[in-house]
Amino acid sequence: MTQEILVPRRSLLLGTAAGAAGLLLPGFASAQEFPSRPIQFICPWPAGGTADASMRAICQVASRVLKQPIAVDNRAGAAGMIGAKAIAAARPDGYTIGQIPISVTRFSQLGSLQADPRKDFTFLARTSGQTFGIAVLPESKFKSLKEMVAYAKANPGKVTYAHAGVGGATHVGMEEFAMAAGIQLNAIAYKGGSAALNDTLGGQVDMLADSSSWAPHVEAGKLRLLATWGEQRTPRFKDTPTLKELGYKVVVDAPNGIGAPAGLPADVEKKLREAFRFAVNSDEFKAVAARIDAPVMYLDGPDYKKYVGQVYERETQLIQRLKLKELLEKG
Structure with missing residues (x-):
C-alpha cells in the first residue's frame, strides 16, 4: 500500500524537477514567454x-499586440546619437528597443556614434519619413526658389540659412541642393530646429531648412515655403514644388526605424517585427503620421537592414564630397 502511494509521488517530483530544469535552459521557453514584462x-x-x-x-498599438506595456524613455541629445548608442549597448533580450534615426549611417562614420549600424543593431521595421523644406519670411526678396538660386549665383556666400546642426539631415540636404544648383550658401548651425525656426521668424537669417516645424507658420502666413525635399509633393502643401521637380536631383526624407541591439534571439525578433508591422500599418499610427507630415515608409526588418547598408555607402561618398569631417572639426 505504501509503495503504491510512493511510486506516483516520486514520479511527480522527478517530473517537476525536470520541468524546472527545462525552464532554466537558455531559450527553452522564450518563444512562449516573451514578453513576460514591460518593454x-x-x-x-x-x-x-x-x-x-x-x-x-x-x-x-504594438503594446496591445504584445500584451505588455511599452514605456517610452526619451534620451535626447547629439542629434539622436545618445539614444542610438544606448540601444546598441543594451542587453539583446528584446526588453530594450527604440527608434533608430537613419543618420546613424552618417554619424557612425563621422565619429559621433561609437557603433556600426551595419552590425551593431537588429532592425525591426522602417516606419516613416519626414517632410523637409526651405522656408522664408513673407516679405523675403525670394518669391521662388529660382529667384533665390539666381541671387545666390550672383552673390556667392551671401544667402544665409538656418539648420539644426552640422552633419544633420537639414544641413547635409541643403548642401547637396547647393551643390546640385551650383551655388554657395552660408550655413548657420543651431542646436536644434526650434532655435533655427525662431531666428528665421526673427529675420536674423534669410532662410530656414528644416523638417515640418515650419508647417503651422506657413499655414498662418508667417512663412512662405519655397520647396519641399521629398520624392513627391506633400499633400498638405500640394502647391509647393519639390527640389526634384525644379530640376535638382535631391531627395531627402530621412526615414526612421525601430531596432534593438545586435544578437536578438530569432523568436523574439520575429514577435517584435510582427507587432511593429501591425502597428505601422494601423489607422491609429497613420493618423498621427499624417498630422505631422511624416509619410509612412514601412519596410520589414531584413529589408530595412539592406536599406541601411545602401544608405551607409551613399553617406561615405557624401561625407567625402561635402568635406563633413573638416566642417565638424571647425565646429
Whole structure:
C-alpha cells in the first residue's frame, strides 16, 4: 500500500524537477514567454516633439499586440546619437528597443556614434519619413526658389540659412541642393530646429531648412515655403514644388526605424517585427503620421537592414564630397 502511494509521488517530483530544469535552459521557453514584462523603448528625441508623438502612437498599438506595456524613455541629445548608442549597448533580450534615426549611417562614420549600424543593431521595421523644406519670411526678396538660386549665383556666400546642426539631415540636404544648383550658401548651425525656426521668424537669417516645424507658420502666413525635399509633393502643401521637380536631383526624407541591439534571439525578433508591422500599418499610427507630415515608409526588418547598408555607402561618398569631417572639426 505504501509503495503504491510512493511510486506516483516520486514520479511527480522527478517530473517537476525536470520541468524546472527545462525552464532554466537558455531559450527553452522564450518563444512562449516573451514578453513576460514591460518593454523599454528609447526615443532619441525630446518629449513633446513630432518624433516623440509618432513613436508613442506606434508603441501604444504594438503594446496591445504584445500584451505588455511599452514605456517610452526619451534620451535626447547629439542629434539622436545618445539614444542610438544606448540601444546598441543594451542587453539583446528584446526588453530594450527604440527608434533608430537613419543618420546613424552618417554619424557612425563621422565619429559621433561609437557603433556600426551595419552590425551593431537588429532592425525591426522602417516606419516613416519626414517632410523637409526651405522656408522664408513673407516679405523675403525670394518669391521662388529660382529667384533665390539666381541671387545666390550672383552673390556667392551671401544667402544665409538656418539648420539644426552640422552633419544633420537639414544641413547635409541643403548642401547637396547647393551643390546640385551650383551655388554657395552660408550655413548657420543651431542646436536644434526650434532655435533655427525662431531666428528665421526673427529675420536674423534669410532662410530656414528644416523638417515640418515650419508647417503651422506657413499655414498662418508667417512663412512662405519655397520647396519641399521629398520624392513627391506633400499633400498638405500640394502647391509647393519639390527640389526634384525644379530640376535638382535631391531627395531627402530621412526615414526612421525601430531596432534593438545586435544578437536578438530569432523568436523574439520575429514577435517584435510582427507587432511593429501591425502597428505601422494601423489607422491609429497613420493618423498621427499624417498630422505631422511624416509619410509612412514601412519596410520589414531584413529589408530595412539592406536599406541601411545602401544608405551607409551613399553617406561615405557624401561625407567625402561635402568635406563633413573638416566642417565638424571647425565646429
